[in-house]
Amino acid sequence: MTDDLLSHHDVLLADLDGTLYRGADVIPGAVDAVRGAADRGVPTVYVTNNASRSPSAVAAHLAELGFPADVADVRTSSQAAATMLAEQLPAGASVLVVGAAALADEVRARGLTVTADADAAAAVVQGHSPDTGWRQLADAVVAIRGGARWIATNVDATLPTERGPLPGNGSMVQVVRTASGAEPQVAGKPAARLLREAQGPAVRPLVVGDRLDTDIEGAHALGAPSLMVLTGASGPADLLAAPPELRPTYLGTDLAALTRHPDELVPGPRPGWQVDAGADGLRLSGDGTSAEPVTDALRALCAAAWQQGAVRVTAEGGAAGRALAQLGLGS
Incomplete structure (x- = not known):
């Protein structure tokens, strides 16, 4: 029986950008690693903080790149945020959505109402959209000051692009935080909520990612081991300076590490x-x-x-x- 890292786990909770692909390009070996895991009975759940795309769009993109992915295999921070709202609000409650259409769709799917009226909003949910501007952020501040609950899909300060790191949802959240004096509930990584939903019935998850302050910190919050790959956002200097809550269990060059003995990766x-x-x-x-x-x-x-x-x-x-x-x- 193979005694490699993969053999010790029953599901991979994998980040996307920087772990499986960079922009439009698949990271070499990533497709083979994910397909090889599936062939051995270890499925991959694709876990993303990106709230601007629907699960179906994410699954379609992954499948186009060659990954075995259906809609049910994808978990986004917009799904987790909408579920949190539904747990805290009565059916039909009005929610001010600061973000993309995919986030608004998830809110509606939980039986809530999307509103553009800041004074009528029972809650604000904030996710990344390249079209977010001052007026949307100002409405969010007004609603929060008026007593609305505030949930952020994620607080990533930057997001990777072909032009390098650019402002992410966390940067926009900071604007609202500064102006309102409030602190949001967070649905996505590094909070455990999104990863816990992705884990499902599995009992031996492995969190796989490239970013210390989301993927690896999220694994710590979940209480699960993690594999850090050197193909994305965080690099060697970040690792050396990492505090305990950002330190990975295993360190791999890329996803080929899944087929190596765990002792070689610690x-x-x-x-x-x-x-x-x-x-x-x-x-x-x-x-x-x-x-x-x-x-x-x-x-x-x-x-x-x-x-x-x-x-x-x-x-x-x-x-x-x-x-x-x-x-x-x-x-």
């Missing part, structure tokens, strides 16, 4: 590398003897940095210097 001492702590930080030496020496160097550095609280790194020797260069780390 941050800690790795064959061929030595990390020494001194007054000036950490010093990496050695030549790495594994199949992926650079990621192994990072696993060793993370363990030392988390123990010592040091994030400044220098290299001793050519192999160590090349590893740090590939990781984007240095003195």
